[in-house]
Amino acid sequence: MVSVKPVAQKLLSYVPLVLVLIDLRYEGAECTKSDVESHLEMGKKLLAAGQLADALSHFHAAVDGDPKNYMAYYRRATVYLAMGKSKSALPDLSKVIELKPDFTSARLQRGNLLLKQGKLDEAEDDFKKVTCVWDVNSRELRAECFIQMGEMGKAISDLKAASKLKSDNTEAFYRLSSIYYQLGDHEMSLNEVRECLKLDPDHKQCFSHYKQVKKLNKQIASAEELIQQQRYEDAASKYESVKETEPDVHHYTHLANERICHCFSQSQQATEAIEVCSDVLKTEPHNVNALKDRAEAYLQDEQYEQAIQDYESARQHNENDRQVKEGLEKAQRLLKQSKKRDYYKILGVKRTAQKKEIMKAYRKLAQQWHPDNFQDTDEKKRAEKKFIDIAQAKEVLTDPEMRSKFDQGDDPLDPESQHGGGPHFHHGWDGFQGFNPFGSGPFSFKFNFN
Numbered sequence: 001m002v003s004v005k006p007v008a009q010k011l012l013s014y015v016p017l018v019l020v021l022i023d024l025r026y027e028g029a030e031c032t033k034s035d036v037e038s039h040l041e042m043g044k045k046l047l048a049a050g051q052l053a054d055a056l057s058h059f060h061a062a063v064d065g066d067p068k069n070y071m072a073y074y075r076r077a078t079v080y081l082a083m084g085k086s087k088s089a090l091p092d093l094s095k096v097i098e099l100k101p102d103f104t105s106a107r108l109q110r111g112n113l114l115l116k117q118g119k120l121d122e123a124e125d126d127f128k129k130v131t132c133v134w135d136v137n138s139r140e141l142r143a144e145c146f147i148q149m150g151e152m153g154k155a156i157s158d159l160k161a162a163s164k165l166k167s168d169n170t171e172a173f174y175r176l177s178s179i180y181y182q183l184g185d186h187e188m189s190l191n192e193v194r195e196c197l198k199l200d201p202d203h204k205q206c207f208s209h210y211k212q213v214k215k216l217n218k219q220i221a222s223a224e225e226l227i228q229q230q231r232y233e234d235a236a237s238k239y240e241s242v243k244e245t246e247p248d249v250h251h252y253t254h255l256a257n258e259r260i261c262h263c264f265s266q267s268q269q270a271t272e273a274i275e276v277c278s279d280v281l282k283t284e285p286h287n288v289n290a291l292k293d294r295a296e297a298y299l300q301d302e303q304y305e306q307a308i309q310d311y312e313s314a315r316q317h318n319e320n321d322r323q324v325k326e327g328l329e330k331a332q333r334l335l336k337q338s339k340k341r342d343y344y345k346i347l348g349v350k351r352t353a354q355k356k357e358i359m360k361a362y363r364k365l366a367q368q369w370h371p372d373n374f375q376d377t378d379e380k381k382r383a384e385k386k387f388i389d390i391a392q393a394k395e396v397l398t399d400p401e402m403r404s405k406f407d408q409g410d411d412p413l414d415p416e417s418q419h420g421g422g423p424h425f426h427h428g429w430d431g432f433q434g435f436n437p438f439g440s441g442p443f444s445f446k447f448n449f450n
Contacts, residue, residue, distance in 0.1 A: 034065075035065055036065040039059065040058070040059070040071065040075060043055045043056075043075055044075070052079055056079045059072060059075045062076075069099075070095070070096045070100045070106075073096045073099070074096045074103070074105070074106055077089040077093050077096065080092065086116070089109075094110065097110065107126045108127075111127045115144075118148075123145050127141065127145055128142070135165075136165045136169070139159070139162040140159070140172065152179055159179075160176065163176065168199050170203050173193065173206070174192075174196050174203070177191075177196065177209060177213070184251025184255065186217045186220065189213050193206050193209050193210045196210075212245075212246075215245055219238060219242045220242060222238055227263065227266075230266070232264070233263070235263050236263040236267075239256040239259050240260070242256045243256045257279055257280050258287065258289060260276050261290055261293050262289065264277075265294070265296045265300075269297075270300040271297075273293060273294065274294055274298065274301065277290045277291075277294035288317055288321065288324070291310045291311070291313055292321075292323055292327060295310035295311045304335035308328065308331045311327050311331055315328065329409075333409020334409045336409070337409050337411060343393035343406060346389050346390060347390065347397065348361055355397075355398055358397045358398055359394070359398065362391075365390045369386040369387045370383070370387060371383045371384045371387055
């Protein structure tokens with residue numbers, strides 16, 4: 001939380017003593033020139049002379065003489081404040097306000113005391129009643145109250161007004177920049193601190209803060225540009241630098257982890273993506289971006305049921321997201337497909353395997369399961385089926401169009417598939433007449449049909 005600024009601290013410390021010396025005229029007392037008024041006059045003289053104990057005695061007498069005299073309570077409260085007895089002053093100030101609700105000085109005094117005591121809601125109420133829209137100090141003081149209450153939007157509103165009401169208000173711009181920075185809005189923070197430096201290029205706090213915000217802003221912009229260029233590993237590294245630059249502000253570490261999660265997902269580093277995305281979701285379970293990225297990583301890792309859960313959770317919080325809708329449909333198709341033929345598993349390769357890896361796995365398995373290698377009738381039949389599966393897997397996974405369809409959850413060789421392009425093979429040994437599954441390789445095998 002942003003700390004109370006020096007100007008406000010001085011105001012809170014000295015306002016009571018300053019107001020003590022103000023010669024407020026006696027207004028509205030119900031008695032005429034009497035003993036009560038005499039006690040008030042004598043108390044004022046003793047107070048001005050610094051004889052606080054004697055002054056307090058006279059104000060006690062004035063209160064006893066006229067319990068409805070608001071000025072008697074106010075004078076006694078000022079002595080209590082001068083003596084450092086704020087707890088004793090508070091009831092008297094409340095009595096003043098009860099008797100004269102429009103007594104601005106009493107409300108301001110009580111608001112200061114309530115703020116110091118941490119009674120923020122009550123202090124805010126007093127400040128609202130005394131704040132003049134044109135008064136800079138009142139605006140800034142109320143802003144500090146809002147900051148302590150955690151109502152940063154209201155604090156920003158008052159500080160923006162204060163920055164306009166006072167032409168050289170570098171402090172207001174510095175405070176605004178600091179608040180925006182803590183809220184995670186680094187661009188607005190940079191804008192406000194630049195305004196401070198326009199007024200005073202040598203402002204130490206603003207210049208130091210400017211360097212920090214500018215560095216962070218540049219790192220984030222650079223990382224986002226790398227993501228646009230699909231240089232995901234470089235972008236993830238850049239966001240790691242963001243965490244090093246600002247490790248103490250949650251908004252920036254959280255943003256960095258969310259974007260690193262996205263980078264890992266897009267670069268198909270499924271294990272890393274699941275780990276980082278899960279960390280993000282621990283602190284923000286309904287983060288739709290992290291849910292989508294983890295779901296994609298689960299798909300890459302063939303954890304289809306987990307992917308479906310993440311997509312369904314994301315849909316609950318953003319039902320109009322097209323990526324969520326399409327991702328969920330894809331995950332459901334892949335789950336259904338996984339219970340049938342999986343060409344990747346048949347060849348024993350990952351979904352991210354390149355064509356060279358696929359061909360290498362295919363040749364090895366085709367050589368192992370070629371029917372000519374088996375003499376026993378049952379073993380030969382089993383080898384024939386295995387051999388066909390291997391050949392089909394190779395055809396699908398080496399054809400970009402068919403592989404894309406399969407990756408979307410459609411089997412291009414399944415005649416029952418609504419989206420398939422029709423089978424290129426028919427189950428059974430006769431389907432291999434005229435087809436050489438080793439046509440693209442250096443192998444040649446003799447086919448026996450006996």
